Amino acid sequence: MTITIVGSGYVGLVTAATLASKNHRVYCVDIDKKKVTDINDGKTPFYEPGLQEILDKHLGTNLQATTDLENTVLKSDLSFITVGTPYSKKGIDLTYVKTAATQIGQILQKAKKYHSVVVKSTVIPGTTDTIVGTILSNQSNKKIGDDIGLGMSPEFLREGQAVEDCMHPDRIVAGGDLKTIRKLRRIYLDFDTEFIETNNTTAELIKYTSNALFATMISFSNEIAQMASHHPDVDITEVMKAVHLDKRLTPKDSAGKKITPGFLSYLQAGCGFGGSCFPKDIKALNYYAKSEGVPLKLLPAVIAINNKQPSRVVDILNRHLKGLKDKKIAILGLAFKPDTDDIRESPAIKVVKELKQSSSQITVYDPQAESNFKKLFPNINYASDIKSAVTKKQAVVVLTSWRKFRHLPKLISSTNPDVLLVDGRRMFEKKDFKNYAGIGLSQ
Ligand code: UDX
Numbered sequence: 001m002t003i004t005i006v007g008s009g010y011v012g013l014v015t016a017a018t019l020a021s022k023n024h025r026v027y028c029v030d031i032d033k034k035k036v037t038d039i040n041d042g043k044t045p046f047y048e049p050g051l052q053e054i055l056d057k058h059l060g061t062n063l064q065a066t067t068d069l070e071n072t073v074l075k076s077d078l079s080f081i082t083v084g085t086p087y088s089k090k091g092i093d094l095t096y097v098k099t100a101a102t103q104i105g106q107i108l109q110k111a112k113k114y115h116s117v118v119v120k121s122t123v124i125p126g127t128t129d130t131i132v133g134t135i136l137s138n139q140s141n142k143k144i145g146d147d148i149g150l151g152m153s154p155e156f157l158r159e160g161q162a163v164e165d166c167m168h169p170d171r172i173v174a175g176g177d178l179k180t181i182r183k184l185r186r187i188y189l190d191f192d193t194e195f196i197e198t199n200n201t202t203a204e205l206i207k208y209t210s211n212a213l214f215a216t217m218i219s220f221s222n223e224i225a226q227m228a229s230h231h232p233d234v235d236i237t238e239v240m241k242a243v244h245l246d247k248r249l250t251p252k253d254s255a256g257k258k259i260t261p262g263f264l265s266y267l268q269a270g271c272g273f274g275g276s277c278f279p280k281d282i283k284a285l286n287y288y289a290k291s292e293g294v295p296l297k298l299l300p301a302v303i304a305i306n307n308k309q310p311s312r313v314v315d316i317l318n319r320h321l322k323g324l325k326d327k328k329i330a331i332l333g334l335a336f337k338p339d340t341d342d343i344r345e346s347p348a349i350k351v352v353k354e355l356k357q358s359s360s361q362i363t364v365y366d367p368q369a370e371s372n373f374k375k376l377f378p379n380i381n382y383a384s385d386i387k388s389a390v391t392k393k394q395a396v397v398v399l400t401s402w403r404k405f406r407h408l409p410k411l412i413s414s415t416n417p418d419v420l421l422v423d424g425r426r427m428f429e430k431k432d433f434k435n436y437a438g439i440g441l442s443q
Contacts, residue, residue, distance in 0.1 A: 001187055003027070004072040004079040007047035007101045008035055010162065011120060011155045012082035018166035020063035022190045025365050028065040028071035039065035047341040047368050050163035075206065078183050081132070082155070087280035091125050091287040093130060105139025108148055112232070117264065119200075122207050122281055124288040127439045128152040128175070128200040129312045131219040144177065151176025152200040154207035159275065160339030163390040169193050175203035177434075178433030188273045211281045216298060217266040218273050219305040225269035225440025226312070236440025237426050243267065247293060251284045261357050269400055269440040272309030273335030274345035281308070293349040310350035311441070313424045314358075317395055320420050324358035325397060331355075331388045332375040332408075333400025333425075334366035341368040347424065348399045352377060365389035387411060395420040401427040409433060 001024050005016045008030040020026045028037050035045050042059055044051050055063070066072060067206070073079055079105075083096035097119070104117055117136055119128045133150050142148045150174040157165040171194045174184040179198055182380065188195060199207070225236040244264045246248055251259045286299040314324075320325045336346035343349065348364075355362050356377075363381040366373065370382055383389035386405065390396050390412060396419055397406060409432035412419060423438035430436045 001025070001078065002185065002345040003067070003074040003187065004029055004106070006079055006081050007083035007096070007121070008029075008032075008039060008045070008067065009082065009084060010048075011157065012080070012161060013039070013045070014048065014051060014157060014162040014166050015080065015120065015153060016063060017051060017058065018163065019055050019187065021167075021431060023062065024187065026064075027076065028063070029069050029072055030032040030065065031048070032069060033067055034064040038066050045411045046199035048337075049160065049161050049339055054163065061344065067099060069103055070107045073104055073115065074111060076115065077113075078118060078149075078187070079104055080118050080122045081121045085284075087124055087283045087287075091291065092127075092284040094123065094127065097121055097123060097127070097132065098390065100137055101135040105136040108136065108140035108142060109147070111140075111142075114147065114149060114179055116151055116176070118149075118151040118153050118180065118184065118185050120155050120283075122154060122211075122277070123204055124284060125154075125201045125204045128204060139367065145179075149177050149183070149196075150178035150200070151180040151184060152203040154203055154295045156175075156207070156210060157173055159342055160337055172194050173198065173203050174205050191238065200414075202345045208285045211278055211298060212256045212285055212302075214266045215273055215278045215282050215306070216302050217409065218268075218270075218278075219302040221264075221267045221269045221438070222272065222309055223305050228440050229442050232442045234442070235430070236359060240264050240267045240269065265328060267308070268426060269346040270309070270426055271313050271439065272306045274347055276342065276344045279303075279345040310347040311354065312439060313347070313351055313397060313399070313422060314354045316422050316439075317355075317356075317397065317420075319392055320435075320437055324355060324360045326359060326361060327395065328361045329363070330383070330393045330396045331362060331364040332366075332389060332396060332398045332405055333402060334364055335369035335400050335402075338400055338402045339368075341372055343369050343372045348373070351399060351424075352380065355382070363389050363393070366400065367402055387415065390419065391415055393419055394399070395422060398427065399422060401425040 003024050005012045006028045006029050008028045016026045016028045079102045081101050088094045118256040133144055142151045171370055173196045175198050190332045228234045228236045244267055253259055289296045318324050363383050365383040417434055420435045421433045426438050
């Protein structure tokens with residue numbers, strides 16, 4: 001099938017690369033000329049494990065980036081809209097979705113065959129049918145379902161595991177008219193997963209509900225962690241590990257073997273969730289529910305708990321160091337999660353801001369996210385490696401659970417054994433350090 005993907009951000013480019021690897025002819029369209037040139041030159045615009053290899057294999061054959069929307073749409077069977085949907089104070093900002101729909105609609109005036117437009121961007125319930133559908137039919141002078149198709153198929157990929165998630169999706173959710181659904185089925189024919197056929201509004205709500213559930217689990221764990229930290233005998237990690245072994249969270253196969261690995265999926269207490277999805281999507285859903293006259297009670301608490309988590313790390317530092325002024329502190333981890341260079345809504349941003357305000361002397365380090373962080377904080381100290389970051393510091397704070405940090409106990413015991421280690425992700429054992437503190441642990 002020939003596919004146009006409008007918007008070469010995270011979702012767009014990874015989806016394009018994955019579909020190209022399944023033998024579809026894919027065009028990535030973006031208005032950013034430099035991004036288009038970079039992609040065609042084989043340079044990925046962001047760090048994502050495995051993406052480079054797929055681009056190297058398929059670029060120039062069945063994958064191509066371009067700024068030419070008209071040509072590609074007219075050549076394609078289906079277009080995916082994968083542009084950003086940021087959150088503004090007035091709820092979800094649909095500017096980019098509307099622009100994409102308007103441009104595609106105008107082009108479709110000239111289309112000779114049935115072309116389907118499928119929204120993949122995360123949009124609030126009703127957007128595809130009412131806003132995108134209306135724009136498309138008005139601009140093209142064509143009727144949806146008769147002359148052009150309209151669908152909604154959300155993307156569930158996680159940054160850092162995006163290629164793996166796209167190659168092996170847990171499910172494909174697809175809304176739309178009959179012909180569009182048929183095309184989506186063909187596109188995903190080679191994917192060994194469940195195909196959930198539904199309507200556009202349900203597809204939109206499935207995506208929000210999924211993100212809201214995981215964000216709620218994280219804030220729930222962080223709330224219990226806060227309570228746990230008042231009890232000297234309790235460690236939240238031990239609590240959550242035991243809770244997670246319940247077979248409803250850690251299923252077992254018929255032989256009694258655990259099906260999921262023993263990690264605490266979304267029940268891990270820490271400095272909070274960040275990224276390009278959870279924070280904006282939870283706020284957008286909350287705003288939408290309120291404006292529909294059905295305000296939610298749980299999500300405002302999820303947001304409030306999460307907003308507080310970075311300050312909890314600073315509180316721990318303050319308590320242990322007896323004040324923050326002039327204290328030498330290393331921050332390890334700037335990305336919002338490991339295996340990405342993305343710092344959007346990263347807890348590190350709030351922690352660094354607060355520490356700067358308290359006049360601490362901070363040095364930061366991240367294996368991938370340094371250049372993105374420098375755009376926000378050009379004048380702080382950046383260490384070139386972990387060892388130089390932690391040397392001669394009074395405290396070391398871990399905010400991202402990079403695998404590279406796993407050897408920290410060994411490094412600290414040989415270089416700076418008395419340093420205070422504040423574990424913002426609870427990735428270490430208390431016994432591995434002389435001086436250990438963390439979220440959900442009494443001090
Ligand atoms: C998320 C959804 O998982 C994905 O399905 C959706 O398509 C986009 O949003 P992503 O933002 O890439 O994906 O990352 P994810 O791995 O879900 O982590 C989000 C945040 O939660 C990170 O900041 C992470 O550190 C934090 N987190 C995760 C916790 O604080 N505790 C946990 O137990 C798990």
